[in-house]
Amino acid sequence: MALAGYPLGLRFTFLDRTEDTPGGQLAEIITGDFDDPALLERLAAECDCLTFDWENVPVEPLKKLSGDTPILPPLAALETGQDRLAEKQLFARLGIPTAGYATVDSKAELAEAAGRLEYPCLLKTRRMGYDGKGQYMLRGEDDLEPAWEALGGTALILEEFVNFDYEVSQVAARSTRGETCFYPLARNVHKGGILHYSIAPWSAPVLETHAREYLEAMLEHFDYAGILTVEFFVCGERLIANEMAPRVHNSGHWTIEGAHTSQFENHVRGILGLPLGDPSARGHSAMVNLLGAMPELSALLDIQGAHVHDYGKSPRPLRKIGHCTLVCDEQADRDNKLQDLLELASTEID
Template sequence: MRIGIIGAGQLGRMLALAGYPLGQRFVFVDVDEDAPGAQVGRIIRGRFDSPAALAALAASVDVVTFDVENVPQSAAQAVAAKVPFYPPPEALGAGQDRLDEKHLFRSLGIPTAPFAPVDSQQALVEAAESLGLPAILKTRRLGYDGRGQVRLDTLGDLHDAFAALGGVPAILEGLVRFDRELSLIGVRGLDGATAFWPLAENVHVNGMLRQTRAPWDDAGLQADAERHVLALLERFDYVGVLTVEFFCVEGALLANEMAPRVHNSGHWTIEGAVTSQFENHVRAILGLPLGSTKATGHAGMVNFIGQLPPLADALAVEGAHYHDYGKTARPGRKLGHCTVVRDKAVERDAALTHLMSLSR
């Protein structure tokens, strides 16, 4: 089969690397002919909303997926009219607007932090009065990895905060004093079969994921998270991998956001699970049986941001698996990651601490 991927970033690259052993071939759409996906497949150059590029992709492949959320839903629907497109465009659109996303969660009985829409500076003042401070002001669309958001601690922080984010539609969310951040990745096949990986604990710095540890072993939280993700999978008649990030607060889960795609917090599954999120996404969109999502040990991942550590130093860590995305280094850019798998959590954590020291 020929699989088209809109977006040729590291996620698309890893999808292709997982699909090649299954005999699949890949074509990408991206504006950058030197994107990570170019190392493993043909690039059709064009914007994610380019009718010409997307038409060329649809004519070249048997099924289309994506590795980024900022593909316009209308563009996805145009492709879906020509060739099977998974996950469905409706699910893609649902994750693109933070306010719509929160309403979706609430409609399915998935708890969230308190929130209010903000369309003006006055609306921000009123929302802050209603929700209280501290709170987080976020743009409704296009923000990720800590971008497009600002923390508001005092009334003085409200001044010009709306304008500082560009005066675009926004959402104010009550600050969640969480115990930890967790994510659950699930997958649903064409036949409706579902599978879930173990919960993973995530550590963010300046809004960007730096570490993931899995499994987070809590049967009650695992069941709750699976119920929430299953509700989303069924709501959209979903096909492929879906990720939901949660705050854990006093033993309960609050949904933060969803990603209708393979996810950074699931990179540990490449070496740490029987079947990775990438392989199971490929299996799902091709109608193949889903693979086991069981963890093979205590797995962890460190993101390398801004610069890569020396290869020899990283590989000197026993059992380290080094993934270089082939990107040009610049501050704040995800350039690669390392994973480790150990029999004991304490051994995994020691290896992660050492890898983190190499990446600073």
């Protein structure tokens, strides 16, 4: 966000739990907890606008802030995105299809719900899940006990397993002036619940029409500003909403080089009430996540058209520590180079 905002003459201050964070390379870091009222007051007093790039920042302390510094995207969207049940209820209210589900608060409820939704089904924590964490796949009755052992004791949701053809996401931007724009649809490939790579634009006009209709309804509902992303399962010509993210999204990272205006720039423009920039694609892009440890830089740069992003995070198994985006004029060229890139990046995720 800061990299996108500096050319516009904007300045940034970050709140994070440690100084050793990617933003520390770019701006002052105020270190502390996200729910520390004094730190939040200080941040609000120093800034013209507050925003977030992580959807699990506690909402209550932000609601209690005294001044009138805008917090965007709206806290109602943040709150909804933090709870898989609230998310599904919103989707239903706006006529957006979702997988069948049941809330689960006891072992008996789990057995009852699994019987009703049928196997396979997926038990998830309602809150704080990311990168496939906090999920347990149930294939039969034998899995009830271990699933409850693994996740029981916190609010849970059991979801029907969607036998999807593939996954896509729609990234949209809206400004405080009510202007909206939509990025081309991206196709996402996950491995082990973690986004492995995205391809964009993904040409699927019927799906794109549905996706835009759904996001339009959500943007209106929240009187939204900033970037909003929704992940969908594709079943034939139907979209089933999986989850929403009220923030810039991993599946939108390709837009940094692959779109005329990146999601980061449009996020910043949107929350500050500036005109939004052109979200259309510059060519054929693919974004591959770099997990665990960075591949050799020169090997990545050997691939012509590759744009490397090393976040400067310490290596840890399966941690997202960077990504690499290809932008090519020809789709076939992109597809070939994607294979090379996947080979370089695949050591960790396989």
